[in-house]
Amino acid sequence: MEKVLGIIAEYNPFHNGHLYHINKSKELVNPDYTVCVISGNFVQRGNVSIVDKWSKAEMALHAGANLVVELPTIYSISSAENFAEGCIKLLDSLKLDTVLSFGSECGDISVLEKFSDILYKEPPEYKSLLNHELQTGISYPKARENALLMYVNDIRKYANTLSASNNILGIEYLKAIKKLKSNILPITIKRNAVDHDSSETVDSFASSTHIRELLCENKNISKLVPDFSYDILARQINSGKSVLDIVAFEREILYALRRMTLNEIRNLPDVTEGLANSILAAINSCNSYYQLIEKIKSKSYTMSRLHRILIYALLRCN
Numbered sequence: 001m002e003k004v005l006g007i008i009a010e011y012n013p014f015h016n017g018h019l020y021h022i023n024k025s026k027e028l029v030n031p032d033y034t035v036c037v038i039s040g041n042f043v044q045r046g047n048v049s050i051v052d053k054w055s056k057a058e059m060a061l062h063a064g065a066n067l068v069v070e071l072p073t074i075y076s077i078s079s080a081e082n083f084a085e086g087c088i089k090l091l092d093s094l095k096l097d098t099v100l101s102f103g104s105e106c107g108d109i110s111v112l113e114k115f116s117d118i119l120y121k122e123p124p125e126y127k128s129l130l131n132h133e134l135q136t137g138i139s140y141p142k143a144r145e146n147a148l149l150m151y152v153n154d155i156r157k158y159a160n161t162l163s164a165s166n167n168i169l170g171i172e173y174l175k176a177i178k179k180l181k182s183n184i185l186p187i188t189i190k191r192n193a194v195d196h197d198s199s200e201t202v203d204s205f206a207s208s209t210h211i212r213e214l215l216c217e218n219k220n221i222s223k224l225v226p227d228f229s230y231d232i233l234a235r236q237i238n239s240g241k242s243v244l245d246i247v248a249f250e251r252e253i254l255y256a257l258r259r260m261t262l263n264e265i266r267n268l269p270d271v272t273e274g275l276a277n278s279i280l281a282a283i284n285s286c287n288s289y290y291q292l293i294e295k296i297k298s299k300s301y302t303m304s305r306l307h308r309i310l311i312y313a314l315l316r317c318n
Contacts, residue, residue: 005031025101039076046307084172107190116174
């Protein structure tokens with residue numbers, strides 16, 4: 001059976017770190033084909049992609065992908081758990097000899113497997129710890145992180161593992177593979193040079209977050225992305241087809257929410273009863289996107305979750 005290299009990404013935008021990951025993965029796997037599953041026009045942290053999905057697909061093809069598959073929006077703007085499960089479902093549906101290669105901060109698949117096993121099996125002791133943490137009023141991701149660290153009883157060793165974005169997604173990929181009883185073989189490659197949200201540049205490497213910041217400031221990013229990616233980005237920006245932040249849809253989001261009833265807001269994904277009431281109470285007194293975020297934020301909800309909910313409202317995902 002032909003071997004497929006599976007890569008899950010957002011390419012927002014495609015940078016030198018992504019190229020390193022693809023090339024290193026091909027070197028290790030020696031696949032017949034490379035399939036990239038990428039988010040579309042909206043991304044997992046609850047924001048808009050700076051270029052459209054067709055441009056991101058073009059970047060992936062230039063980088064050596066043979067097939068690019070769009071992750072449906074309902075998954076691409078969901079929690080890490082749902083995002084990962086949607087991606088694994090797509091790769092598993094190929095029914096081929098597939099190796100999933102993902103980047104991680106720790107670079108140790110055994111460590112990530114350890115935590116994915118706990119989350120998949122949910123031992124009673126872990127569930128008890130999780131419930132206790134949730135009762136303190138903190139967000140679910142933070143409660144889960146605390147519960148996992150207490151369960152393995154080695155906070156000093158694993159604290160950084162569970163707070164790193166790529167590690168978290170990697171654990172969810174592994175858990176989804178177990179849940180779906182998939183034959184996908186996972187491998188991980190240690191993230192090179194800079195962390196996921198780093199605002200630093202190391203040699204020719206920078207995070208997507210930092211590159212987007214530089215683009216917002218109209219600074220040169222040509223050394224941080226491959227030539228083909230730079231050309232595509234420049235083409236989209238110069239033609240007015242680039243969107244740097246979800247605030248570009250501010251009026252549409254506020255309008256959509258003002259037209260909703262309490263029940264319609266309550267039925268949006270990830271919205272609890274209390275949050276629905278907070279949104280309804282705040283929406284008519286807010287004149288900007290970030291003013292609304294300020295009014296509804298609390299320690300019980302991550303900022304990413306709130307941003308995703310506002311996109312659900314924009315897209316009427318209920």
